[in-house]
Amino acid sequence: MLDTQQFSVRLASPLETARGTIDAREGFLVRVETEGLSGLGEATPLVGWTESYEECREGLAQAERVAEELDWGIALGKLEAPAARHGLSLALAEGRAISRDQPLYRSLGDADRTVESVPVNVTLGADEPEALAKRARAAVDDGYPAVKIKVGTNGIEEDIERIRAVRNAVGDGVELRVDANGAWTVDQASEAIDALAALDVAYVEQPLPTAELSSTASLRGSGVDIALDESLATHSVADIISADAADVIVLKPMVLGGPDRAVEAAQDCREAGIDPVVSTTIDAVVARVGAVHVAASIPDVRACGLATGERLATDLARDPAPVADGAITVPQRPGLGIEEPPI
Numbered sequence: 001m002l003d004t005q006q007f008s009v010r011l012a013s014p015l016e017t018a019r020g021t022i023d024a025r026e027g028f029l030v031r032v033e034t035e036g037l038s039g040l041g042e043a044t045p046l047v048g049w050t051e052s053y054e055e056c057r058e059g060l061a062q063a064e065r066v067a068e069e070l071d072w073g074i075a076l077g078k079l080e081a082p083a084a085r086h087g088l089s090l091a092l093a094e095g096r097a098i099s100r101d102q103p104l105y106r107s108l109g110d111a112d113r114t115v116e117s118v119p120v121n122v123t124l125g126a127d128e129p130e131a132l133a134k135r136a137r138a139a140v141d142d143g144y145p146a147v148k149i150k151v152g153t154n155g156i157e158e159d160i161e162r163i164r165a166v167r168n169a170v171g172d173g174v175e176l177r178v179d180a181n182g183a184w185t186v187d188q189a190s191e192a193i194d195a196l197a198a199l200d201v202a203y204v205e206q207p208l209p210t211a212e213l214s215s216t217a218s219l220r221g222s223g224v225d226i227a228l229d230e231s232l233a234t235h236s237v238a239d240i241i242s243a244d245a246a247d248v249i250v251l252k253p254m255v256l257g258g259p260d261r262a263v264e265a266a267q268d269c270r271e272a273g274i275d276p277v278v279s280t281t282i283d284a285v286v287a288r289v290g291a292v293h294v295a296a297s298i299p300d301v302r303a304c305g306l307a308t309g310e311r312l313a314t315d316l317a318r319d320p321a322p323v324a325d326g327a328i329t330v331p332q333r334p335g336l337g338i339e340e341p342p343i
């Protein structure tokens, strides 16, 4: 049986990016019950990254029909829409983990390894230099090891001024990351990267539009690592590896189509010498905690973009994986570890 329940959550602090402001998330909670297994998932589409809300709803309905006639494995295999597939895949993975009496991350990865926490970056929108510097400083005082800042909303000069203000406020030891969300041309990216290198920025996420893998490859080796994020919606990790286009790959389970695919992509990254980082599309608690388990299944994962729970005005259940001292405590109960599941 597949039970879906639609939800809508507002962001108390909307996230400003070069591709618009994210101020609400709408999706579906998913519960799968099959042969004694029961698991919870979440499908939260975001246009530009995944299928639309309507396509997601239709994908889930179709999966239910296929599962009734055939089985869940076939339904999952046929489901192409990534957010819908994520909902079903996470629910099946949680059911399996509970039946094995394991926390999800151990069921997804190494069953014998205990991981207590996952380091996270704070995520800051494209704000004025002083405000940004203050927020970055407060996050570092709270223990965050890395600060990620959105850029690409105005000119390069403004971006550099912002990042300089942040660097001055946090000092030398903190990892800075910027995310251009595909806003730059090759010339703008080169100019920005030269200035960001002088401010010791660790990496720039998605400097160029998604399709431009060979131009992205040409930006590497200039003192700031290159990360790809949006490109994963249309290119496989294998494509990125063969184009030599990234030092870091941002894995969003919702965009990749499920925790199973994210874990596999992380392994492919590691084999190619690329660092995997896990993040979400600002999902609600079920998918966010699912992504925490994906991150926990990756040995020695770098700080991940998973500290977004506090942006939501309301959530669907109590967060079993809160941020403390710059890291998320990984739930150790069987499955996701959500104590009072909403469905």
Ligand SMILES: O=C(O)CCC(=O)c1ccccc1C(=O)O
Pocket: 022, 121, 122, 123, 148, 179, 181, 229, 279, 280, 281, 282, 304, 305, 306, 308
């Ligand atoms: O990665 C993070 O730090 C948080 C998530 C984030 O930035 C994000 C959230 C929603 C949509 C896109 C993005 C992005 O990484 O570009």
Ligand SMILES: [Mg+2]
Pocket: 179, 181, 205, 206, 229, 230, 250
């Ligand atoms: Mg990004």
